[in-house]
Amino acid sequence: MFNNRIYPLLIIGLFAISTSPVIAKLLPYVPATVIAFWRMAIASGALWFYTSFFSYSPISPKNSRLVYLAGASLAMHFIFWFGALKLTSIANTTVLGIVAPAFTLLIEKLVYGKEINTLSTISLMIIFIGCIIVQGSDLGNFSGVGLGNIMAIVSAIFLGIVFLIGSRVRQNTGVLPYTKNLFTVSAIVLLFCSLLLDNSIVNYSIENYFWLLMLGLVPTLIGHTIFSYSIKFVSPTIIASIPLGEPIIASILAFILFNERIYSNVVIGGVVIGIGLILLIRNNKN
Known part of the structure; x- marks a missing residue:
C-alpha cells in the first residue's frame, strides 16, 4: 500500500532528477559515456565517504549478484539516455524516457509471471500509441532525432530493470549500502565503456567539471x-x-x-503517454 509519509521525499526527488537533462545539455562536447561515468563516480564517491562513518550489515551474496546486474543496467540506461540528449530535444528525451513503468510491468510478467489484467494491457497499448505520436515524422528514421528518440525508449527499458531489481534487494538491504554499491558498479561499467570507445574521462574545462559535479550531486545523489x-x-x-x-x-x-521549441506531436504524445501511465499506476499501486 501507499505510504503517505514518503510523498514529500518523492517530490524532492522529482525536482532533483528534472535538472539532469538541463545540466547534460550544458556539456555538449563531453561524450555520453563520460558524462554518465562522472555522474556515477561522483555520487558513489560521496556515498563511500559518508558511509565510512557508519556500520551496517553487508549485502548478501545473492543480493550482491542482483546489485551487479542493476548497476550494469543503470550504466546502460545512462549511456542511452545521455546519448539521446545529444541527438534529440530535452522534451523528446524526457517524455519517452518516462515509459519505464510499462517495461517494469512487462519484465515482471516475463521474469516473475505477474498477471497483466485487461486494464493494464489497455494502458500499455495507450503508452505505445503515445510513443508513436512523439516519434511523429521520425518514425522509421534511424538517424538524428529519430535515433535519439529510440535511444530514449531503450534507456527506459534499462531503468525499468533497475527499479525491478531494486524492489527485491531493498526488502532486506539498507538504502546506503544498496545505493553505494549500485552507483559503484555502474561507474566501473561506464569507465570500461569509455575506455573501450576511446573516450577520455579527463582534460575537460573547469566549467565542464563544475556541471559534472552538479550532475553527480543533485539528480543522482539526491534524486x-x-x-x-x-x-x-x-x-x-x-x-x-x-x-x-x-x-x-x-x-x-x-x-x-x-x-x-516543444512541438505539438510531443505535447499530444506526452499527454497520451501520461494517460496510459496514470491508468497503469492506478491499476498497479499495491
Missing part, C-alpha cells in the same frame, strides 16, 4: 538515492512512475535556458 530509499515502501511501478512530472519541469527549463 536517485531518494528513489532507492522509497522503493522499499511502495511498488516499483510507482517509483518508476514518479518521473511523470520530469518532462514538464525539464521542458520549461529547456525553453527558458535554451529556447528549445
